[in-house]
Amino acid sequence: xxxxxxxxxxxxxxxxxxxxxxxxxxxxxxxxxxxxxxxxxxxxxxxxxxxxxxxxxxxxxxxxxxxxxxxxxxxxxxxxxxxxxxxxxxxxxxxxxxxxxxxxxxxxxxxxxxxxxxxxxxxxxxxxxxxxxxxxxxxxxxxxxxxxxxxxxxxxxxxxxxxxxxxxxxxxxxxxxxxxxxxxxxxxxxxxxxxxxxxxxxxxxxxxxxxxxxxxxxxxxxxxxxxxxxxxxxxxxxxxxxxxxxxxxxxxxxxxxxxxxxxxxxxxxxxxxxxxxxxxxxxxxxxxxxxxxxxxxxxxxxxxxxxxxxxxxxxxxxxxxxxxxxxxxxxxxxxxxxxxxxxxxxxxxxxxxxxxxxxxxxxxxxxxxxxxxxxxxxxxxxxxxxxxxxxxxxxxxxxxxxxxxxxxxxxxxxxxxxxxxxxxxxxxxxxxxxxxxxxxxxxxxxxxxxxxxxxxxxxxxxxxxxxxxxxxxxxxxxxxxxxxxxxxx
Numbered sequence: 001x002x003x004x005x006x007x008x009x010x011x012x013x014x015x016x017x018x019x020x021x022x023x024x025x026x027x028x029x030x031x032x033x034x035x036x037x038x039x040x041x042x043x044x045x046x047x048x049x050x051x052x053x054x055x056x057x058x059x060x061x062x063x064x065x066x067x068x069x070x071x072x073x074x075x076x077x078x079x080x081x082x083x084x085x086x087x088x089x090x091x092x093x094x095x096x097x098x099x100x101x102x103x104x105x106x107x108x109x110x111x112x113x114x115x116x117x118x119x120x121x122x123x124x125x126x127x128x129x130x131x132x133x134x135x136x137x138x139x140x141x142x143x144x145x146x147x148x149x150x151x152x153x154x155x156x157x158x159x160x161x162x163x164x165x166x167x168x169x170x171x172x173x174x175x176x177x178x179x180x181x182x183x184x185x186x187x188x189x190x191x192x193x194x195x196x197x198x199x200x201x202x203x204x205x206x207x208x209x210x211x212x213x214x215x216x217x218x219x220x221x222x223x224x225x226x227x228x229x230x231x232x233x234x235x236x237x238x239x240x241x242x243x244x245x246x247x248x249x250x251x252x253x254x255x256x257x258x259x260x261x262x263x264x265x266x267x268x269x270x271x272x273x274x275x276x277x278x279x280x281x282x283x284x285x286x287x288x289x290x291x292x293x294x295x296x297x298x299x300x301x302x303x304x305x306x307x308x309x310x311x312x313x314x315x316x317x318x319x320x321x322x323x324x325x326x327x328x329x330x331x332x333x334x335x336x337x338x339x340x341x342x343x344x345x346x347x348x349x350x351x352x353x354x355x356x357x358x359x360x361x362x363x364x365x366x367x368x369x370x371x372x373x374x375x376x377x378x379x380x381x382x383x384x385x386x387x388x389x390x391x392x393x394x395x396x397x398x399x400x401x402x403x404x405x406x407x408x409x410x411x412x413x414x415x416x417x418x419x420x421x422x423x424x425x426x427x428x429x430x431x432x433x434x435x436x437x438x439x440x441x442x443x444x445x446x447x448x449x450x451x452x453x454x455x456x457x458x459x460x461x462x463x464x465x466x467x468x469x470x471x472x473x474x475x476x477x478x479x480x481x482x483x484x485x486x487x488x489x
Contacts, residue, residue, distance in 0.1 A: 011071065014482040016415060022408045023067075023459070023474060027060050029389075029401060030460035032366065037381035037388040038462070039367050052381055052462055059464040066468060067475040075483035078129055078476055079423055086130035086154070092119040093161035108167045120170045121469030123158045125476060128430035130154050131177060135184060136422035142185045151181070168328065169453025176437035180429040189235065193305060196231055200224050200313045205320060206336045216269045224313050225276035229253040232283060232306045239298045249286075253279050280310060331452050348384060349448045351377045356390030356398070356447070363394030381462040383454050386446045405439045405458075415481050424480045431477045435470075 031053070038052035046053045078085075096110045096119050110117050131154050134140065140147050155177045162171040175194075182191055207220030230250065237246040260275045284306050291299030320329055334349075355371035364370070369391035371377060377384050390398045409432055416428025435458055442457040444450030456466040 011479075011482045014484070015071070016411070016478060016481055019408065019411050019415070019474070019478060022404060022411065023471075026401075026404055026408070026459040027063070029404070030385075030457075031056055031060060033385050033388050033392075033460050034381050034462050036367055036369060036392045037385050056462055059462075059467045062464070063467045063471040067471050067478075070472065070475040071479050071482070073479065075480045078427075078480065079133060082129040082133035086126045089119060089123040089126035090158055090161065093123055093158055093165075096120075097161065097164040108162070108165045108170060116465075118465040118469075120158075120162050120165070120167060121465045122472065123162075124173065124434055124469060125473040127155060127158055127174065127177070128427050128434070128473065129476070131180075131430065132423050132427040135426050142181065148181075148186070166325075167454075169455050172441075172453060173434065173437055173455060176433040177430060179433040179436070180426060183429050184426060189239065189301070189305070192231075192235075193308075196227070196309065197312055199227065200309060201316050202336065203227075204313055204316055205332075208317070212272075213265065216264060217272045221273045222276065225273060225280060226254070226257060228280055228306055228309045228313075229257075229276075229283060231309070232287070232302055235302045235305065236287075236299075239302070240296060245290075249283065253283060277310075280306065348378055348452060349445070352380075352384050352387035352446045353448055355380075355387040359391040359394040359398075361395050363390075363392045363397055366392055368392065382456060383442070383452075383461065384446055385457055385460050385462070386443055389460075390446075401460075402439075402443070405435070409436055409439075412477070415477070418484070419481065420484050424477075424484065427480060428477050431473055434473065 034056045035046050035053040039046065047057065048054045049058070092110060096108060108118050108120050110119055131151060134154060135142070135151055140151075142148050142151070155174050159171040159174045162174075178186070178191065178194070182188065204220045204224045207223065208218055210219040211217065212219055212222065230253075233246050233249040233253070236242055236249060256279060257272065257276060260272045264270050264272055284303050287299050287303035287306065291297070291303065320332065324332075351371060355369065355377055358364070358371060359369075369388060371387070371391055377387055380388055386398070386401075389401055393400070412428060412432040412435065416425050416432060419425040419428060438455055438458050441450050441453065442455055445452045456463070458470045459467065
């Protein structure tokens with residue numbers, strides 16, 4: 001008994017109370033935001049269980065209780081049962097695919113009598129535990145292809161199940177795990193490739209119909225093909241460290257392109273992209289040849305990058321128009337400024353921008369927002385709750401909330417780096433990455449900077465599944481961190 005008490009006191013002393021304080025502050029501000037978003041003129045009791053603000057108090061109370069229970073468990077429990085928890089959540093995700101219930105158009109809910117849950121919210125911490133267990137196991141090497149693909153499969157499997165529920169936005173959250181992969185040694189080229197694909201897609205789609213001054217060449221296609229050539233040359237410089245070869249690649253690819261451009265402008269107009277495609281394939285062939293002659297594998301990887309870039313770019317238009325759902329296609333077109341649909345796909349974002357803009361510097365005050373009180377913004381207490389913060393608390397309140405999230409993320413970074421074991425560090429970076437992704441995308445979509453993909457703002461959006469999921473995710477890490485220096489008996 002004495003040993004148990006000493007251990008318990010050791011856990012309490014080792015808890016990071018700064019993180020818990022930030023957590024409680026976010027819960028508090030989140031509740032006030034739910035009040036503001038769900039309040040209607042004439043309501044007198046914001047604490048009534050019949051209102052969303054009253055129910056949110058229940059969710060907050062149960063979340064704090066759940067966090068306390070997590071802290072009571074031995075930190076070794078999460079390591080030991082990682083795979084069991086992961087398997088259970090994956091089965092729930094798979095079962096949800098066949099769930100006949102649809103709530104607000106979403107089929108990600110599992111309805112068991114009076115209980116309604118979103119397994120995707122809980123699968124985040126389960127995936128974080130499983131990937132931490134696998135990557136901290138003896139003999140794991142992220143630079144070994146077999147190990148890397150096995151780790152990636154652990155992340156991708158729940159994504160596939162969630163996509164099967166037609167919840168693409170929730171599935172994209174799991175891509176945040178690749179930030180953790182990067183910390184653990186994944187080549188930066190993987191992240192760079194992902195960023196490059198986004199650039200190709202945005203530039204190619206947005207400027208595809210814009211013609212250059214010779215009226216024969218698409219600006220989008222020209223710029224993307226030039227990017228592919230320049231990026232490939234840059235990767236030769238970064239990963240092979242051959243400056244002269246990089247200079248020659250840039251000289252010939254960019255030089256020939258510029259000569260063709262001048263010829264098209266002043267002599268005979270023609271589509272320069274045909275020449276660029278030819279140059280790109282010659283570049284790919286050259287990279288494969290250098291790989292064969294020098295036996296340096298990086299040449300092959302760069303060649304595959306260039307070839308994959310071409311394949312991705314020329315398939316993007318087909319995917320956009322034939323694979324994506326109509327509402328997804330419209331949202332992307334609205335975001336890129338190709339369409340203006342203020343009454344349809346762009347309505348939510350437009351109204352949220354009005355609400356945030358109307359708040360000014362100091363805001364309209366608690367429960368005094370007009371855009372939110374008159375229900376102009378759909379889902380204003382869930383996915384678009386940040387617009388309530390902007391309208392009622394203004395720029396200062398919004399900045400304060402963002403600074404709280406920044407403090408949380410920086411604190412998690414500090415805690416992750418001080419872990420003595422790989423399991424704790426990997427789990428910590430997984431938690432950090434998930435929070436960062438949620439905050440960045442949610443705030444970005446409310447401001448019209450990122451696509452609307454329907455993910456909640458941690459500790460702010462109304463609902464139990466989201467609040468419980470984030471609480472479990474965070475408090476498991478706090479429990480792991482608290483046990484880092486405990487003496488095992």
